[in-house]
Amino acid sequence: MSSTEAPVLSCEGVELSFGGLKALKGITFSVQPGEILGLVGPNGSGKTTTVNVSTGFYRPNAGRVRLFGEDITGIKPDRIARRGVARTFQNLALFKGMSVLDNILIGRHIHMRPSALGTLFYWWWAQREELAQRRVVEDVIEFMQLQDIRDEPVEVIPLGLQKRVELARALVSEPKLLILDEPMAGMNQEEKEYIARFILDAREERGVTILIIEHHMDVVTAICDRAIVLCNGEIIAQGEPRAAIAEPAVIKAYLGERAARRVGMGDAA
Amino acid sequence: MFYRRSGIRHTRYQSERQLFPLGFDRFLILSVLAVLLAAPFLFDRLYVTGYLLPWLIWSSAALGLNLLMGGAGQVHLGYGAVMAMGAYGSVHLMRFGAPLELAMIAGGLISASVGIIFGAAALRVKGIYLAMATLAMQSIVDFVISQTPAISGGALATLQAPPARFLGISLSGERETYYFALLVCAVITLFMLNVRRTSFGRALAAIREKDYAAEILGISTLRYKLMAFWVSSFIGGVVGSVLAICYLRAVSPDQFHLDLSIQILAMVIVGGLGSVLGPFFGAALVLFAPILINNALGSAFSTFGMTVPIDLRAHLPLVAYGALVIGFLLYEPYGLAKIYSNVRTYLLVWPFRHAQR
Ligand SMILES: Nc1ncnc2c1ncn2[C@@H]1O[C@H](COP(=O)(O)OP(=O)(O)OP(=O)(O)O)[C@@H](O)[C@H]1O
Ligand SMILES: [Mg+2]
Numbered sequence: 001m002s003s004t005e006a007p008v009l010s011c012e013g014v015e016l017s018f019g020g021l022k023a024l025k026g027i028t029f030s031v032q033p034g035e036i037l038g039l040v041g042p043n044g045s046g047k048t049t050t051v052n053v054s055t056g057f058y059r060p061n062a063g064r065v066r067l068f069g070e071d072i073t074g075i076k077p078d079r080i081a082r083r084g085v086a087r088t089f090q091n092l093a094l095f096k097g098m099s100v101l102d103n104i105l106i107g108r109h110i111h112m113r114p115s116a117l118g119t120l121f122y123w124w125w126a127q128r129e130e131l132a133q134r135r136v137v138e139d140v141i142e143f144m145q146l147q148d149i150r151d152e153p154v155e156v157i158p159l160g161l162q163k164r165v166e167l168a169r170a171l172v173s174e175p176k177l178l179i180l181d182e183p184m185a186g187m188n189q190e191e192k193e194y195i196a197r198f199i200l201d202a203r204e205e206r207g208v209t210i211l212i213i214e215h216h217m218d219v220v221t222a223i224c225d226r227a228i229v230l231c232n233g234e235i236i237a238q239g240e241p242r243a244a245i246a247e248p249a250v251i252k253a254y255l256g257e258r259a260a261r262r263v264g265m266g267d268a269a
Numbered sequence: 270m271f272y273r274r275s276g277i278r279h280t281r282y283q284s285e286r287q288l289f290p291l292g293f294d295r296f297l298i299l300s301v302l303a304v305l306l307a308a309p310f311l312f313d314r315l316y317v318t319g320y321l322l323p324w325l326i327w328s329s330a331a332l333g334l335n336l337l338m339g340g341a342g343q344v345h346l347g348y349g350a351v352m353a354m355g356a357y358g359s360v361h362l363m364r365f366g367a368p369l370e371l372a373m374i375a376g377g378l379i380s381a382s383v384g385i386i387f388g389a390a391a392l393r394v395k396g397i398y399l400a401m402a403t404l405a406m407q408s409i410v411d412f413v414i415s416q417t418p419a420i421s422g423g424a425l426a427t428l429q430a431p432p433a434r435f436l437g438i439s440l441s442g443e444r445e446t447y448y449f450a451l452l453v454c455a456v457i458t459l460f461m462l463n464v465r466r467t468s469f470g471r472a473l474a475a476i477r478e479k480d481y482a483a484e485i486l487g488i489s490t491l492r493y494k495l496m497a498f499w500v501s502s503f504i505g506g507v508v509g510s511v512l513a514i515c516y517l518r519a520v521s522p523d524q525f526h527l528d529l530s531i532q533i534l535a536m537v538i539v540g541g542l543g544s545v546l547g548p549f550f551g552a553a554l555v556l557f558a559p560i561l562i563n564n565a566l567g568s569a570f571s572t573f574g575m576t577v578p579i580d581l582r583a584h585l586p587l588v589a590y591g592a593l594v595i596g597f598l599l600y601e602p603y604g605l606a607k608i609y610s611n612v613r614t615y616l617l618v619w620p621f622r623h624a625q626r
Contacts, residue, residue: 055485056484056485057481057484057485076484076489077481077484077485078484078485078486078487078488078489078490080485081484081485081486081487082487085485086485086486087485089481089482093479093481093482094479094482095474095475095478095479095482095483096478097474097478097543098471098474098478102471102474105468105471106468106471106472106475106483106486106488107486108468109468109471109472109475109486109487109488110486110487112468113468114467114468114469114471114472115469116460116469116496116499116500118467118469119460119463119464119467119469119470120456120459120460120463122463122466122467126463126467126468126469127283129468130286130466130467130468131282131283131286133468134282134286135282169486173486173487
């Protein structure tokens with residue numbers, strides 16, 4: 001961290017094309033320390049791509065990405081993770097065949113010193129570290145209320161819980177910036193409220209800054225401090241969530257020209 | 270039924286993470302170990318040196334390959350070449366007067382360092398290309414060994430392994446040799462068991478399952494794939510030297526050709542990718558099934574009074590064993606170990622049938 005004033009993450013004029021398709025057309029925004037920033041937009045607007053660029057999966061064609069003021073453009077994801085970024089994926093990315101506990105333990109990777117010799121001499125070498133890390137993991141398991149399923153293979157538990165395990169895995173690495181890609185997709189109202197609660201608590205208790213992609217507008221307006229609206233790889237609105245998603249350009253993007261005009265007339269009347 | 274889980278209450282993480290939390294599993298392991306330890310006194314020496322010894326050595330090799338294939342999900346078709354480097358390296362060192370302990374480790378290091386060079390080149394590609402790259406490694410190593418008189422003594426030459434001593438005990442006797450192979454196998458097995466409960470093993474499993482998710486958790490995929498190559502090749506080299514010194518006692522280039530690589534690959538697949546038990550099952554099946562099939566066919570042919578060309582009889586076991594590999598790939602990709610674990614699960618939840626595990 002260079003200074004407390006530096007934004008946690010900032011994208012400056014980020015552009016990215018896939019072949020002929022311009023997925024991002026010069027995106028500029030920043031995530032401030034301690035905030036929950038919502039990233040919304042219609043399908044295919046470039047939200048996931050923005051996150052992929054920010055976490056090193058894609059190298060932008062133009063523009064820069066900074067983390068705590070330091071340029072991280074083109075740095076590999078594993079290096080970015082070590083600088084305090086964790087994320088979840090839109091389509092679950094849990095490690096099949098492993099228990100919930102082991103999945104979450106992998107989240108502690110950057111805090112451990114894995115080695116083959118340590119593995120061979122487990123009892124004298126790796127065990128103490130494993131047990132120390134286990135305590136941290138158990139804290140998060142408790143925080144996320146996953147105690148009952150910690151020994152289940154991760155592929156047999158319901159989708160809602162799998163999403164929660166993935167969130168736990170990201171949290172356990174003690175990130176400074178947590179990026180969530182649709183953590184509530186496919187959930188019912190109750191599960192959504194649980195996750196929303198966890199997100200708010202994570203910021204409160206752990207002081208993480210959060211960038212969240214979410215389609216549920218009620219959630220965005222409820223938990224986000226600010227929102228950014230993307231459409232066709234451009235930012236079309238940003239600011240206080242309620243205000244941002246009510247802007248005419250946003251309504252037009254979501255509902256089309258005619259609907260937007262109708263809503264606009266309604267307002268005028 | 271046998272596997273009673275009720276009444277086991279872990280009060281410490283340590284006891285929960287032990288290798289065999291269930292009493293019956295511990296009992297089974299200890300029984301098998303006891304039999305293996307007593308084997309030279311229980312069984313005929315023909316069985317011990319003709320069956321148990323190769324079984325232990327081939328199982329050790331399959332365990333090493335399984336770390337790479339089952340653990341990290343990387344194909345390797347040149348494991349025989351890896352073993353060859355360890356074998357030749359250690360035999361040469363011992364001929365120069367190095368003690369076995371040192372020669373063995375050095376053999377492992379030679380395999381690991383050459384293996385990792387090929388690995389680094391090969392890991393730029395995935396899947397079928399990686400398979401081809403490791404196959405190329407097999408051919409190159411074969412070629413270099415047989416065409417360099419300084420290494421092999423000539424393409425058709427055999428190189429005698431000098432008499433070895435391990436920790437002061439001479440390995441010229443059959444019993445000593447057997448116990449030495451058992452010790453090496455036990456150490457490798459313990460390592461493989463521990464892999465599953467350390468951050469090292471989890472990192473390998475993570476890149477095998479979802480490399481992108483592993484990366485954003487701070488796991489450098491290239492680094493861990495290379496580590497897997499390194500460790501796996503090291504084990505291959507050590508086992509290669511054990512094979513040369515304890516079993517073959519004289520090395521020649523043709524012992525480490527593609528046949529050996531395929532044989533060990535088959536053991537890993539038939540036994541069970543990623544399982545520690547698997548390689549033992551796989552090695553037993555691949556080593557002994559051809560013999561059994563041959564005997565069975567022989568008696569069947571003679572009872573029915575058929576005369577079968579000797580050629581065909583020699584090749585039938587190979588055909589059967591090819592069919593076996595294909596059968597496993599199709600019907601039980603996780604091999605014999607999975608069948609064992611299904612039985613175990615069945616007994617674990619008996620008389621119920623629908624518990625997950
Ligand atoms: N790897 C890729 N190769 C080619 N095109 C891609 C790739 N990833 C994304 N795209 C395209 O880039 C555009 C933006 O995709 P992105 O996944 O960022 O959208 P999104 O806002 O996350 O949408 P959704 O709400 O459906 O998740 C889309 O048109 C998509 O088809
Ligand atoms: Mg998306």
